[in-house]
Amino acid sequence: MADNFFTEVKFPVGATELKVLKAGTGKPLLVFHGELGFPGPAKWMTALAEKRTLHIPLHPGYGKTPQANWIMDMRDLGNFYARFIREQKLAPVDVIGFSLGGWLAAEMATANSAQFGKMVLVGAAGLRPPSGEIMDMFTLTARNYLNANVADIHNAGDFSAMFGGEQTPTQYEEWEEARAETARIAWQPYMFTQSMANLLENVVGLPTLLVWGKQDKVVPLSVAELYKKQIAGAKLVTIDKCGHMPEVEQSAEFVKEVSAFLG
């Protein structure tokens, strides 16, 4: 992937200058990164960028976009992005969210599902698991948490190319920034909104795809099943030999499923 794959664009959202990475061609696809921040370029991005213009905002406080200290929970962050979508006249925009980014998309959908065209939630947090628990990243080092994101660390697709090798000081700093902002938003209750299951009943007319690794150790499959039950018409795709990062661990199958859904 060429270094100039992304163009970095800045948009003011209130007093915050939001940095957005853009790449590709075609209809916009809004991409919400997860709790460890933007992971850097990846194969799945190149593949989706063939037909869609990726808009990847770098969440406030995750290193690149400055922290907005009024953002203290997922509702705040969701409303920040609702303003971004309205001011940039993106609605209705297709959205894909990963883990914490999936929670963000779901939260926004509960407030105003009309701002999205289609929604893809990948290993999304946001709901209290009916069974099992969401793995607590805050009692682990960033590195150990990241490693737990894949089913088989020794055979995890693009994982070693993206995250392999010794942890660098820059990585440490970036992960610590991401962990700190995630704590501000998601410390307690950890990674879910108490009322989410009820609020999801108000999400109507929004085509939704749920993508989950069958061996997801971070957000249990029970969460996927509850999303499916609560969002009218949602479709669930599970991928085998795959943990919490299908886009990295099984990128070909992931791209196939997501492309087919987005059209």
Add this chain to the structure above:
Amino acid sequence: MHIMFFTERAYHAVPEDEVFKRRSFFGVPNKFFDAPTGARLLNEYIDEKILCDELGFDGLMLNEHHGTPFCMGAVMDVEAAVLARATKRAKIVLLGNPIPTVANPLRMAEELAMIDMISGGRLVPGWVRGAGSEQLANNANPAYNREYFDEAHDLILAAWTKPGPFRWEGKHFHYRFVNPWVLPLQKPHPPIWIPGLISPETVKWCADHRYPYVALATLLGPTLEMYNMYAKRAADLGYQAGPENFGYLQPVFCADTEEKAEELGKNFLFGGGFSHFARPEWMFPPGYNSKEATRRLAAQAANPNLPGNINGMVDHDPVDDADLQALKKKLYDTYPQWLKESQMITGTPKTIVPKLRHVLEVLRPGIFSFWLDGPSPLKDRRRCVELLGKEVVPALRDIGKELGLEDPFSRKPGSVKISGKAEMVGRPDLLQASA
């Protein structure tokens, strides 16, 4: 000079290998806690403090940790309340209450006011951010640790000094009716001291509030740097910082013979000691460190604040028993290094006093606390306390007088006005000479 006694109230009956296995006291499962043993130890520690009061120590220092055999004082104010009634003379010095982890700071203001009342105005409260692990143990969001600290501090002071009832609508704390009935006996409020482990932010904050900064057994060189950082800040605010603005905590092990003292000293390294307090993921929960501190840490895996830098040396969990024993040996082998860097002082009263004089000459603290810890037999502990109280404390008082080490009670911190540049604190030249 204000001379205190401190111990962590450790639960040393925990199997040492369980600590080494995890490279951490925090996180050892509480199935290893035996209640009758815990009850006995807690009472022994209280009796020890009462003995210190009788022997003439000026202060009885307590601290607080959660979820760890390293320190059983999870609710320090309970112990302070017992001492408030059971002792007669010494100050009860709390270094400190981890206010960011306290969900209800108004309740803390009330607890402390009651302790001050019952003790007849002998309370010295102090605040800490709490070790990283305390945030996990109390489910206190570490990313807001500094904000909680500032707001809880302001709220407690307001509860003590602002006529009630009033309303408090802060960022993190909200009260519709602040009107504590029992207020501290000391007016306008008890003196506040702040302990620290080489945090520049804390040092500056102390100088801004004219609160004495008590360095917790940190290396002499970096401790002096902190003192002088404080003095520079104080000069900007128009006052000269002196011994009354500074304190120092020092592990000291005293016995009738050098051999016995060495035995006590080595026990201080039980379980890896101070340096095995908690693992990195628990020491540094998300957002607990400032960006500057994170940048410093990014460059070094070790915790720079702890003596011996042991965490950097032991970089993996033991894989088997042989590895565990090797790890243990490596840690105990650091003993001479602790002595060499004056991080621990051992000996008979006769040999201890000159070593302590060196520390006092270099740092010039107005507050000094002995720190006794380790799984030593009760009779050895008691003998140590007795020797310190009867022979070492009087000698230190004389040295304090000779060196002009005013304490916060003999000279109010922040009361010496200056205009212009600060006089530096301590004697780095003596430190270099000894090296």
